[in-house]
Amino acid sequence: MSSVMNFGTAPVEARKSEVVLEHAKDFLDQYFTSIKRSSSAAHEARWKQVRQSIESTGHYQLTETELIYGAKLAWRNSSRCIGRIQWSKLQVIKTICVHILYG
Numbered sequence: 001m002s003s004v005m006n007f008g009t010a011p012v013e014a015r016k017s018e019v020v021l022e023h024a025k026d027f028l029d030q031y032f033t034s035i036k037r038s039s040s041a042a043h044e045a046r047w048k049q050v051r052q053s054i055e056s057t058g059h060y061q062l063t064e065t066e067l068i069y070g071a072k073l074a075w076r077n078s079s080r081c082i083g084r085i086q087w088s089k090l091q092v093i094k095t096i097c098v099h100i101l102y103g
Helices: 017-034 041-057 064-076 084-089 094-102
Strands: none
Touching: 017 041, 017 064, 064 084
């Protein structure tokens, strides 16, 4: 029996900057809404920083709090996980964050 997921062997192409910008904007909007700072000066400043980074390099770095929020969000949205109801209680250990960020 095989996995439900089939990754195939097609080459992976880098996402276009427009797609990365769209996803980054959506993520930042969700993040700042979750901390009740949507449309704040901090939100606008962070979006400007992210947009400039994507336009110049094609990617951007998440802050530590954005990474933790993203991990919780991914767990919450994981439909196959029966334990996801506990998503808000997820605790990310800092050494794991450092490993993910800097390998």
